[in-house]
Amino acid sequence: MLRYEPGTTLVHDLDPRTKLAFQVAFTAAAFAHTTPRGLVVLTGIVGGVLLAARLRPRSVVADLRFVLPFLVAAPLLEGLTLGSPWFSLAEARFPALASYRVLLVLLVSAAYVTTTPSRESRAAIQWLVPGRPGQFLGVGVGLVFRFLPVLQRDAARAREAMRARLGEARPLTERMRIVATTGLRRAFDRSDTLAFALGARCFAWNPTLPRLALGRTDVPVLAGCVALVGWALWPLVGWPPVPGA
Template sequence: MPDIAVFGRYRPGTSPLHRMDPRAKLLLSLAFTAVAFVAQTFWGLAVSAVFVLGFFALADIPLGAAFRSVGPLLFIVAITALLNVFFVQGGTVFVEWWIFRISEAGLVSAAFLGCRLLLLLLGMSLLTLTTATLDITDAFEYLLAPFARIGLPAHELAMIMGIALRFLPQFMLELQTIYRAQISRGATFTANPFKGGLSLISSLMVPLFTSAFRHAETLSLAMDARCYHGGPGRTRLHVLAYTRRDAWGAVAIAAMLALIMATNLIPH
């Protein structure tokens, strides 16, 4: 098995994106998601792709590493595209068999939504690739803090999100370690997970979930031992402070929105 792609793994660096305030990056990531949904044509997606490629170049992150980071989630893109192929009808019919029909409109819709989802995954992956998990947690807690006045547990939600972001890479690395350990003991895995029966699946899943629960229990005991309570007064990895770089990020998103809205006016 090759190295497992891990979504959410932080890549240290000193690029302008790495040095941006985490709160600004979180807000800009949400703004990018909204702007990407404004695109109604392939020209709009092309504009989004140019901006995404520019952001990765600015962050000094190779495009191959970006695709590897979203590799575990590409099945979402594939399933969405496949559903559109069969459920969206219109135009020339290319294949028709029983209740299944593949038409021109279905293929166009599948390509459009597949590209949009891929760009969204790549754009959102920039947040985790250029921001440490603790910084994302602090930013999330800070942005939710005003809602604490109406009873929203901002700190608890931020802590849950931070643990989830940190646990996913750990979970995938643990799976890779268990796989290699089983191979060293003579286990054989095929491309079809069901061909070898439940014993092959259980040889991975049982140790994986046992290890996951052990890590969760260790984390809980460690937090209790340190009398962790969070909230005001706790120490933070970095002091959050907006800079001029954050303003340039907002300008870039606004320019992207303007260009995409212009492409929507192009006859198609």
């Protein structure tokens, strides 16, 4: 389950602003170079990020399992034809590359979520967007990071309870209805509890947030961000194209 895990890895030590900048730069490069060679380069970068965060690719992909069917379905549906040969590899090629691109971006985002406390994310956003809009965005991000894992656990418990009561014998539509209604009911209960807790703890729009400071390890990562942005802009500014990029 994707959530913050305390640690002492290189990615944990980075400033949250640096990690946000890397996500933006990586996403720009991924959308600018959705080609086999470009995705190979980006795959190597993602492997380095997961290694630096001490995350197992298989475990992270398992946490993203709810998104995978949509990523697989897009190229399959695009490649289907109404006549012979019934499936066109040429038509499915770019959707497959685009789906893989999205998976790489999600893996980088997963590394950010598991290595960054919600308070640091809120501090970074409020630094980036000053004033009340930044405070509003910071509160929203902090609540999502803390609230979403709780809802995921509630949904998992509902499925486990249904299996324990031989719910697997029920039709699929009925199982989906039970899990959905149970999840929504618990979500509303959690929302009411959250609102009461915020009021009881004197919720403030501008609390004392952790101090942000760039360190030595941030410098090479920021340099990498500049390189990724330059690589993303390379084909847009009229420079000679990089072969195969």
